[in-house]
Amino acid sequence: MKVKPKRRLTLEGKKAITGYIFISPFLIGLAVFFVYPLVQSIIFSFNDLEVTTTGYKLNYVGLGNYRRAFLVDPNFRRVVVEAVTQMITDVPLIVIFSFFAATLLNQEFKGRALARAIFFLPVILTSGVIIAIENSDMLISMARSSFEEEATTGAVASVVQALELRRLLMQSRMDPRFIGYITGAIDNIYEVITASGVQILVFLAGLQTISPSLYEAAIVEGATGWEKFWKITFPMISPLILVNVVYSIIDSFTRPTNQVMQMIMDAAFKESSYGYSSAIAWVYFVTVMLILGVAVGIISKRVFYQE
Amino acid sequence: MVKVRIRLKQRKPNRSLSGDITNIVILIFFGLFFALPLIYAVSNAFKPLDEIFLFPPRFFVRNPSLENFQDLFILMQQSWVPFSRYILNTVFITVVGTVGHVVVASMAAYVLAKHKFPGRSLFFSIVVASLMFSYHVTAIPSYLIMSFLKWIDTYYAIIIPQLAYSLGLFLMKQFMEQIPDSLLEAARIDGASEFRVFWQIAMPTVKPAWLTLVIFVFQNLWNTTGGTYIYSEELKTLPFALQQILAGGIARAGVAAAVALLMMTVPITLFIITQNNIIQTMTTSGIKE
Numbered sequence: 001m002k003v004k005p006k007r008r009l010t011l012e013g014k015k016a017i018t019g020y021i022f023i024s025p026f027l028i029g030l031a032v033f034f035v036y037p038l039v040q041s042i043i044f045s046f047n048d049l050e051v052t053t054t055g056y057k058l059n060y061v062g063l064g065n066y067r068r069a070f071l072v073d074p075n076f077r078r079v080v081v082e083a084v085t086q087m088i089t090d091v092p093l094i095v096i097f098s099f100f101a102a103t104l105l106n107q108e109f110k111g112r113a114l115a116r117a118i119f120f121l122p123v124i125l126t127s128g129v130i131i132a133i134e135n136s137d138m139l140i141s142m143a144r145s146s147f148e149e150e151a152t153t154g155a156v157a158s159v160v161q162a163l164e165l166r167r168l169l170m171q172s173r174m175d176p177r178f179i180g181y182i183t184g185a186i187d188n189i190y191e192v193i194t195a196s197g198v199q200i201l202v203f204l205a206g207l208q209t210i211s212p213s214l215y216e217a218a219i220v221e222g223a224t225g226w227e228k229f230w231k232i233t234f235p236m237i238s239p240l241i242l243v244n245v246v247y248s249i250i251d252s253f254t255r256p257t258n259q260v261m262q263m264i265m266d267a268a269f270k271e272s273s274y275g276y277s278s279a280i281a282w283v284y285f286v287t288v289m290l291i292l293g294v295a296v297g298i299i300s301k302r303v304f305y306q307e
Numbered sequence: 308m309v310k311v312r313i314r315l316k317q318r319k320p321n322r323s324l325s326g327d328i329t330n331i332v333i334l335i336f337f338g339l340f341f342a343l344p345l346i347y348a349v350s351n352a353f354k355p356l357d358e359i360f361l362f363p364p365r366f367f368v369r370n371p372s373l374e375n376f377q378d379l380f381i382l383m384q385q386s387w388v389p390f391s392r393y394i395l396n397t398v399f400i401t402v403v404g405t406v407g408h409v410v411v412a413s414m415a416a417y418v419l420a421k422h423k424f425p426g427r428s429l430f431f432s433i434v435v436a437s438l439m440f441s442y443h444v445t446a447i448p449s450y451l452i453m454s455f456l457k458w459i460d461t462y463y464a465i466i467i468p469q470l471a472y473s474l475g476l477f478l479m480k481q482f483m484e485q486i487p488d489s490l491l492e493a494a495r496i497d498g499a500s501e502f503r504v505f506w507q508i509a510m511p512t513v514k515p516a517w518l519t520l521v522i523f524v525f526q527n528l529w530n531t532t533g534g535t536y537i538y539s540e541e542l543k544t545l546p547f548a549l550q551q552i553l554a555g556g557i558a559r560a561g562v563a564a565a566v567a568l569l570m571m572t573v574p575i576t577l578f579i580i581t582q583n584n585i586i587q588t589m590t591t592s593g594i595k596e
Contacts, residue, residue: 016424018501023430026415029471034437036452037445044447101337104330113582115334117575118342123526124574125344193340198523202478205515209485239481247474250438274447285439296435305484 045278065279076280079259080287087252087291090192094248095241098196102203103233116204123197195251199244206240207233235304242299249295253288260284345571352376352568356561375565382552382562388541390548397545401528404466408524409517411470416479417505421491431480437473446535453536464536469528475520482516483509518581526574546570 045065047058069076105116214232223231254261264284268277351359353371383390418424419431449468450459458464486509494504510517532547549566553559 012423015422019418019422019424019427022414022418022422022501022505025411026471026476027430029411029467030433030437030473032452033449033468033471034445034473035433037448040448040451041445104334107330109327109331113579115338116582117578118338118345120522120578121341121345121575124571124578125348193337201519201522205482205519208515209482209513236485239484243478243481246435246438246477254439268446288439289436292435292439 041278041281044275045282047275049274051272061275065276066283068276069280069283073280076263076283079263080284083253083258083260084287084291087249090195090252091245091248093192094196094199095244097192098199098244099203099237099241101196102200102207105200105204106207116201119200120197122194195248195255198251199248202240202244202247203237206237210236238303239305242296242303245295245299246292249288249292253284348564348567348571351564354561354564359560359564375561379552379562379565379569386548388543392541393543393545393548396542397529397531400462400465400531400533400544401525403462404469404528405521405524407466408470408472408475409520412472412475412520413479413483413510413517414505416476416483417509419476419480420483421486421488421509434473434476438477450535459536460538460542462537462542465528465531465533469524472524472527475524478520479513479516482513486512518584522574522578522581525577529574530570 043058046060046062048061048064050057050059101119105112105119109115210233214236215228218228218232252258256262256265260280264277264281267280268274347366350366350368352375353373354368355370355372355374358365358369386393419427453459453464456463458467490512491504491508494508495501499507530546531544532550533542533544537543537547549570553563553566
């Protein structure tokens with residue numbers, strides 16, 4: 001008698017099914033709260049949105065909103081270029097600084113948790129109610145306006161300093177572009193430091209998952225600190241360099257102080273032209289996605305994953 | 308504890324005193340940058356009203372008093388809904404949202420990192436792309452969805468979108484990649500179910516990662532005002548209630564300073580607790596090659 005073999009799932013098939021089961025809660029959330037609004041905002045960008053008593057009405061305007069962004073609006077293109085330049089100067093500095101800070105904070109010393117908390121403070125201080133209170137505070141707003149004054153009208157002192165430095169670097173015959181980068185970096189060192197709270201924590205967590213046995217083995221083999229850093233710490237942390245580069249790029253582009261984000265929000269909520277707001281948002285995001293794609297493409301080739 | 312101490316002793320000969328001093332000097336230098344706002348917030352909270360409006364403003368408090376906290380307490384008692392209700396609401400949202408997100412994101416991250424199935428890389432690119440879209444840009448469509456689901460004026464509107472927060476998934480996935488496959492295989496051969504492998508092998512191995520994620524999500528939810536979605540007074544959150552108190556304007560400046568201090572105390576405490584709990588985990592331990 002011939003027994004019909006029971007059909008059973010292959011191991012691959014089983015793995016695929018667990019994969020889908022594990023991922024589905026997240027996937028559903030993402031589809032409902034991200035993909036759907038996304039599609040909606042594409043539709044909005046080709047329309048003029050008009051709020052009515054029963055809801056809203058769309059008047060099709062074709063590429064009108066996009067034409068306005070590129071051809072009519074005098075600020076849009078300039079502001080986007082500025083945001084991109086700002087990002088390119090800041091992100092490498094943020095990633096390098098936070099890696100440096102995380103390495104220091106990973107050492108064993110007394111009061112380590114407190115030291116870490118201090119470095120995370122900017123993230124706590126720049127959120128929600130706290131920032132609202134700070135904005136209304138007299139000393140802080142005075143300090144801020146005097147900063148701004150210095151940046152716009154009385155920028156003499158800082159310009160002189162930057163010029164001095166520039167001359168010094170010129171004499172050492174460095175590449176002028178490199179000099180521009182360094183002086184730019186010094187000008188916004190405060191922004192760099194306060195923007196790196198999250199990144200420091202991510203690197204710290206990464207440093208803590210590196211097994212001490214790797215270092216022990218290296219010490220037994222007689223590796224120097226330099227070698228340990230480049231052959232163990234750096235490759236093991238490289239997946240998180242990718243995370244932090246992506247996070248820093250996105251953070252730089254979407255923080256509420258970013259001028260393009262302000263344009264998008266002003267267009268939506270002050271001028272209530274939601275269609276135009278969606279259109280500039282889309283132009284902006286496609287630009288950012290391209291930059292992000294290039295960055296991820298370059299870095300992920302060099303990332304080391306443990307087998 | 309004993310283990311740590313032994314390791315410290317072994318490491319000592321490799322470190323020079325001057326190196327230690329350099330490290331501490333650098334940390335103090337940068338730490339000051341970060342700590343100044345906090346010191347200012349603390350000293351501000353204890354300033355009596357006349358000192359807050361002193362011109363030119365002073366950095367440190369001269370006659371510290373608890374006046375601001377007393378005022379805050381009185382204002383709390385006058386609120387329409389008992390104030391403990393607001394606190395309870397925020398605690399509920401924060402705890403449920405944080406735990407839910409960490410579990411959901413870690414599960415997705417686990418299979419993305421360690422299982423091969425069709426559509427995996429496509430899904431991951433969607434996640435990276437979604438990082439880019441901040442809340443404001445999709446505000447109107449999101450509201451429409453919530454109203455379609457009849458979630459307006461419920462906590463679902465705040466908690467559920469937080470579960471699908473892409474940054475958490477991205478972070479967890481990068482950490483999960485570092486778990487050796489052989490460790491997971493060993494558990495499977497011993498007959499552990501897939502969920503058990505995830506929960507008892509993968510999660511403990513990447514403990515520093517999810518403790519870090521807890522801080523990020525907690526921080527987000529703790530400050531939720533729920534402004535656009537929550538309308539019933541008894542469902543409103545603590546930051547919202549505090550904003551109402553502050554709407555009193557310049558006369559409430561002292562209370563505002565007290566509020567700021569209280570609001571930041573909780574995340575900072577949580578931070579210190581979690582950071583103390585992170586001890587080096589042994590990613591590759593348990594494996595003999």
